[in-house]
Amino acid sequence: MIELQWGIVGLGGIAHSFAENFDQTTSKLTACASRTLEKAEEFARQYNLPKAYGSYDELLADDDISIIYIAVPNRQHHQHIIQALEAGKHVLCEKAITMTLAELQSAIELAEQKQLILAEAMTIFNMPLYHELHALMDSGRLGDLKMIQAPFGSYKDPDPTNRFFNPELAGGALLDIGTYAVSFARWFLSEQPEVIASTMIPFSTGVDEQSVTILRNEKNELATVSLTFQAKMPKKGIVAFENGYLTIDEYPRADKAELFFNDGTTELIESGFSGNAMNYEIENMVKMIQGELPNKSLFFTKDVIDILDQMQQKWQRTQ
Incomplete structure (x- = not known):
């Protein structure tokens, strides 16, 4: 070969x-x-x-x-x-x-x-943990999905000339940290959602500095995405089901999740290693090229970009 x-x-x-x-x-x-x-x-x-x-x-x-x-x-x-x-x-x-x-x-x-x-x-589509969690969802142990919370806050030096706030370089929270939050939500949603509401506060250069968005699909699964470039927030994703909920700390490169059942029992789920995040992307890319793995991540990527489009369209109508 x-x-x-x-x-x-x-x-x-x-x-x-x-x-x-x-x-x-x-x-x-x-x-x-x-x-x-x-x-x-x-x-x-x-x-x-x-x-x-x-x-x-x-x-x-x-x-x-x-x-x-x-x-x-x-x-x-x-x-x-x-x-x-x-x-x-x-x-x-x-x-x-x-x-x-x-x-x-x-x-x-x-x-x-x-x-x-x-x-x-996108690390979320390649980390082993997320594939294990998807299998857990498919097993039915958790019941129907109800709600997802995906916050991401990162403090950036408010310098209009750096790439984070430069409109010429497509700055703004959405296309930087927001892709992680929306990818996290889409990974767990059973079908593509619609942006029900989204509000954004711009930086002085006009790019999005903070926003809150509500997603809902036809199965009435809900997700909230909260983003900011001027305040730190823990990257702690929450995925709530009928029978319990998952919490995933540092979710962009997570290798463990905690499962809390309604009866008070808990489980720790561990898979992969966060330090190998980029190499999971590389390994999966090679497998896709060699025909050993279908290119499923592109399906989720397309849905995420569609959601980002919907969010920006909402902002354009309200600014």
């Missing part, structure tokens, strides 16, 4: 985490690209990569590279996804995978046409 080789597009902070934690067992990280050769060569030296390119086009022209990991700012995701797919590369793109559902749909159509794998680097 041909060994799959990865190349990185965009060399910011998340790319450093990706390269630093990359497990070379199932595939190899061999190349990186930046807009300047000097920066690419520095990155390659730091992580012992044999190839460095001073343009993204040069990386895409490398026939040895099968998979592109995209780590550029959000607004540039769609452009680079399309270019990589056109070049015949499989794509793992950082969250949020695209700015809009229309962008994602065009990328999915191209990936299907080219018979390539397109996936989002």
Whole structure:
């Protein structure tokens, strides 16, 4: 079997985490690209990569590279996804995978046409714990799902020039931390919800700084998503069923959950290891390319981007 080789597009902070934690067992990280050769060569030296390119086009022209990991700012995701797919590369793109559902749909159509794998680097869809919890739900032990709470608060230095608040770089809480909260909710909901209500308070630059959203689907399952960039909140997800409820601390990369039944009994569910979060994404991407795993995560990703679209449409009508 041909060994799959990865190349990185965009060399910011998340790319450093990706390269630093990359497990070379199932595939190899061999190349990186930046807009300047000097920066690419520095990155390659730091992580012992044999190839460095001073343009993204040069990386895409490398026939040895099968998979592109995209780590550029959000607004540039769609452009680079399309270019990589056109070049015949499989794509793992950082969250949020695209700015809009229309962008994602065009990328999915191209990936299907080219018979390539397109996936989002969303930890929640790859952590072993979440697959175990889904199996628990399917077993019927918990009864019907009733309600989900997904808060995420992160304090960011209120500097209008940094990427978190810069509209030119698609700043704002929703496309950064909000993707985790909405992905958490969608993973447990039995079907796609509608945004019933959503209110947002903007930062001085106009991007969303905090918001509260209510989701409901046709089975009357409810979820609340609370986001802020100017206050810390514990990343503690709660999933409530007829027979008990789950609490999941640090839910973006969780490896354990507590189950509380109505009769007072409890269980601790542990699966995976939070420190391997990125490698679960890498391992699953390789399995999907090799045909060992269906690309189910893209189904959830598409639903999440649809929810983000609905939220932003609500805000545009009320601002």
